[in-house]
Amino acid sequence: MTHPDIQTLIRLVHETRPLITETENAKNITVKGYADFVTKVDTSVQDFLRKKLFDLAPQVQFMGEEEHMDHIDTTKPSWILDPIDGTTNLIFDYHHSAVSLAYYDGSRIHMGIVYNPFSRETFYAVRGEGAWLDGRPIHVTDHEHLDQSLISIGTSPYDRELAKDNFRIFLNVFEKSLDIRRSGSAALDLSYVACGRLDGFLEKNLKPWDFAAGSVILEEAGGQITDYEGKPLDFCKNQNIVSSNSSIHASLLQCI
Ligand code: IPD
Ligand code: CA
Ligand code: CA
Numbered sequence: 001m002t003h004p005d006i007q008t009l010i011r012l013v014h015e016t017r018p019l020i021t022e023t024e025n026a027k028n029i030t031v032k033g034y035a036d037f038v039t040k041v042d043t044s045v046q047d048f049l050r051k052k053l054f055d056l057a058p059q060v061q062f063m064g065e066e067e068h069m070d071h072i073d074t075t076k077p078s079w080i081l082d083p084i085d086g087t088t089n090l091i092f093d094y095h096h097s098a099v100s101l102a103y104y105d106g107s108r109i110h111m112g113i114v115y116n117p118f119s120r121e122t123f124y125a126v127r128g129e130g131a132w133l134d135g136r137p138i139h140v141t142d143h144e145h146l147d148q149s150l151i152s153i154g155t156s157p158y159d160r161e162l163a164k165d166n167f168r169i170f171l172n173v174f175e176k177s178l179d180i181r182r183s184g185s186a187a188l189d190l191s192y193v194a195c196g197r198l199d200g201f202l203e204k205n206l207k208p209w210d211f212a213a214g215s216v217i218l219e220e221a222g223g224q225i226t227d228y229e230g231k232p233l234d235f236c237k238n239q240n241i242v243s244s245n246s247s248i249h250a251s252l253l254q255c256i
Pocket of ligand 1: 184
């Protein structure tokens with residue numbers, strides 16, 4: 001199946017910047033659940049990209065966070081979009097959120113783009129071709145031990161019943177690693193592991209649009225991503241995600 005090239009898609013994703021940074025729409029908030037919000041920015045970015053992607057490739061299905069998913073055939077190609085990964089950060093003007101777009105070819109993620117419109121950084125990868133940050137090739141760290149490693153944790157904020165088990169795991173990770181971080185954007189966490197700003201990232205119950213684009217960026221940068229049992233990911237389901245520079249993967253899994 002032919003699909004638009006990555007540079008065309010990056011240009012398209014960059015067009016969302018004014019919809020995110022030059023508007024008051026982040027103050028237009030609807031509550032989806034406890035600590036779970038959607039803003040007018042999320043919906044306007046999704047509406048914009050859905051239409052543009054359809055114009056570019058009408059044959060490709062569209063899976064987006066702020067959208068019903070009943071119509072998706074998981075054996076066929078699909079865009080997987082998180083219009084804003086890091087909505088709480090956006091509402092708090094924290095400047096650490098991203099547009100995350102992946103192309104799923106019907107069996108695996110073929111390409112991914114993670115764009116932070118505040119820092120204007122674009123992380124991207126094409127399966128088999130490499131991973132880049134703003135045109136420069138990126139690679140994971142070469143740290144081999146957890147006690148040399150900086151690990152980002154995700155708190156599964158919308159699943160409060162997971163908190164006890166999550167924080168048990170975080171304590172294990174903290175005790176064995178250099179330190180831990182909590183960023184508020186899973187897509188940026190995965191991209192940061194890919195470019196060597198972090199050595200690992202883990203979070204329970206992420207959705208496909210949280211990790212699809214970041215997963216191919218990470219793998220193409222030499223990293224590893226699995227579920228909490230060390231098994232390959234299913235991109236059509238929620239997953240517990242462990243990601244790393246590869247070398248410390250087994251040690252991170254042991255903390256679980
Ligand atoms: C969330 C962010 C956050 C993570 C949550 C995600 P959203 O995505 O990635 O870092 O902890 O689990 O759901 O709701 O801002 O798109
Ligand atoms: Ca998300
Ligand atoms: Ca989102």
